[in-house]
Amino acid sequence: MPFTEGETKTINYLKAQFAAVGAEPGNGDSYFQDVPMVNISTKAAPTMQVQGPKGSFQLKGYDDYVIWTNKADPAITLDKAELVFAGYGVVAPEYNWNDYAGLDVKGKVVLVLVNDPGYSSGDSTLFKGKTMTYYGRWTYKFEEAARQGAKGCLIVHNTEAASYPFSVVQNNWNGSRLQLDNRGKNVPNCDVIGWVSEPTANKLLSAAGLSMALLDKAKQRGFKSVPLNVYLSTSMQVKATYDKSHNVIAKIPGSTRPDEYVIYSAHWDHLGVGKPDETGDSIYNGAIDNASATAGLIELARAFNNMQPKPERTIVFLAVTAEEQGLWGSAYYALNPVYPLAKTVANINMDGLNAFDKTKDIIVVGSGQSELEDILNEEARKNGRYITVETHPEAGYYYRSDHFNFAKVGVPALYTETGVDVEGKGKEYGEKLADEYREKHYHRPSDEYDPKTWTLAGAIEDLKLMFQVGKRLAAGDQLPQWKQGSEFKAIRDKSLATKQQQ
Ligand SMILES: [Zn+2]
Numbered sequence: 001m002p003f004t005e006g007e008t009k010t011i012n013y014l015k016a017q018f019a020a021v022g023a024e025p026g027n028g029d030s031y032f033q034d035v036p037m038v039n040i041s042t043k044a045a046p047t048m049q050v051q052g053p054k055g056s057f058q059l060k061g062y063d064d065y066v067i068w069t070n071k072a073d074p075a076i077t078l079d080k081a082e083l084v085f086a087g088y089g090v091v092a093p094e095y096n097w098n099d100y101a102g103l104d105v106k107g108k109v110v111l112v113l114v115n116d117p118g119y120s121s122g123d124s125t126l127f128k129g130k131t132m133t134y135y136g137r138w139t140y141k142f143e144e145a146a147r148q149g150a151k152g153c154l155i156v157h158n159t160e161a162a163s164y165p166f167s168v169v170q171n172n173w174n175g176s177r178l179q180l181d182n183r184g185k186n187v188p189n190c191d192v193i194g195w196v197s198e199p200t201a202n203k204l205l206s207a208a209g210l211s212m213a214l215l216d217k218a219k220q221r222g223f224k225s226v227p228l229n230v231y232l233s234t235s236m237q238v239k240a241t242y243d244k245s246h247n248v249i250a251k252i253p254g255s256t257r258p259d260e261y262v263i264y265s266a267h268w269d270h271l272g273v274g275k276p277d278e279t280g281d282s283i284y285n286g287a288i289d290n291a292s293a294t295a296g297l298i299e300l301a302r303a304f305n306n307m308q309p310k311p312e313r314t315i316v317f318l319a320v321t322a323e324e325q326g327l328w329g330s331a332y333y334a335l336n337p338v339y340p341l342a343k344t345v346a347n348i349n350m351d352g353l354n355a356f357d358k359t360k361d362i363i364v365v366g367s368g369q370s371e372l373e374d375i376l377n378e379e380a381r382k383n384g385r386y387i388t389v390e391t392h393p394e395a396g397y398y399y400r401s402d403h404f405n406f407a408k409v410g411v412p413a414l415y416t417e418t419g420v421d422v423e424g425k426g427k428e429y430g431e432k433l434a435d436e437y438r439e440k441h442y443h444r445p446s447d448e449y450d451p452k453t454w455t456l457a458g459a460i461e462d463l464k465l466m467f468q469v470g471k472r473l474a475a476g477d478q479l480p481q482w483k484q485g486s487e488f489k490a491i492r493d494k495s496l497a498t499k500q501q502q
Helices: 005-020 117-121 138-147 166-172 198-207 213-217 287-306 328-335 372-382 403-408 426-441 457-474 489-501
Strands: 032-044 047-052 055-060 065-068 075-085 109-113 152-156 176-180 192-196 227-252 257-267 313-320 344-349 361-364 386-389 413-418
Touching (some): 005 227, 005 287, 005 313, 055 198, 065 227, 109 138, 138 192, 176 328, 192 198, 198 213, 227 287, 227 328, 257 403, 287 313, 287 457, 313 328, 313 457, 328 403, 344 403, 344 457, 361 372, 372 386, 413 457
Parallel strands (some): 257 313, 257 344, 344 413, 361 386
Antiparallel strands (some): 047 055, 065 192
16 A cells, blocks of 8 residues: 555565666666655545435445545535436537536536446447446546536446446545645545445435436436435545655666667555455455566566567566556656657556466457557467457456556557466356456455465466567567557547657
8 A cells, every 4th residue: 555664665675676687777766756645534424414305314334335535625524415316427529428418516416327328228339338438437427527516426336337346445435545646736626526335326316206217217318317306414524644655667778779668567556454354354465456467567677688689679667556546656657757658659557467377368458449459469379379358348447557547648558457268277267267356356355365376377478478569569660559449549649740840
């Protein structure tokens, strides 16, 4: 967890390991990049008072809802704040969709649905159908509600649509969270952001004399929000602590094109100490997520340093902070890049390696985005392996790890996931393993190193492939492009055009 003794130990360990494998400091003389952040810790009142025409009652914090704030104000209050159901909370001009059309939410709390109308309707012509767009992500919902001037934004949780159970929300939104230090910058924020469980949404609608059928209507084009006439009251004490966290950056300088860069990234952080699980374990180790890929970065640095001749382009190893709190370390890097973005050939991001047996396949997340997947495909075939597309495009994984911040600034970014076609055991076995991880260990204290089951054979195989892709990118003058239709292509084209003018 950033800001803790765990951070100090982790970043110093990484620095020592990068130095030991022969990688140089990646930020001038330093292996570190300061990331100014604020730790916002909240103490929410234990309950929320709900008043509606068909009933008044109290909701219980943690069990029924979780709330938080992005604001550093010492006290936050909802005092009979009006609740408005705003569909998916989406304003998407390219899909001709606006849930806020004709709606004045200033000073009100919006209740919105997770994911996007394409997912929920199953209509492949609506948004990207089952494939989640950025409009489906909770980060977007809170950003948009703030832009609309809402006082609060509560997302209705749904396990399928969110792709994780309510317990993940409870663990993530309890107590304290980090974000970039935005003092002096004009970044709009709601007072209260959070999630309610589905049974809670049902209660809120009942208080309005409505039913869950209303939620269903929101996926239809032309849906108009109806006033709920429900009012919420609760409060929160806030403590803001400003401090710096750190990205760790190392490099292997290129032999002939040292001012062109291939950046490997992996987040070093996890969740720290949190609510104990059923065994009483309260330490969120994050062994797979993401100690595994952080270790992978070190091994890649070792491999590139051992290459003879050395790679032509510079290889950068970026271990970013605060991914779990909102992709902040990579966001900060993308806004304050050490190496020019127009000279950054590609980002290869790793988040969770395969701790178990080798797989024949490797999964491309966000397939169809860039030419990097074609290079991956060719290299995989050389090893007798193959690439597949993600099995849960509705989960929006392309927007859920650090490469997304590179994509947002136009740098082509590759993100893969552990395959499921386990050698000698097949797909069914692999899918079972993946489901088991998602359901039982993801973001829980049990994401732990287990010497009995971890073979790391799969991780080694996948890292070899990541190495081969990086090696291809480091040799020669090829600049991989975003594909037609990618929402990031225009940004890259502009960035490269600007570079040429200089
Ligand atoms: Zn992760």
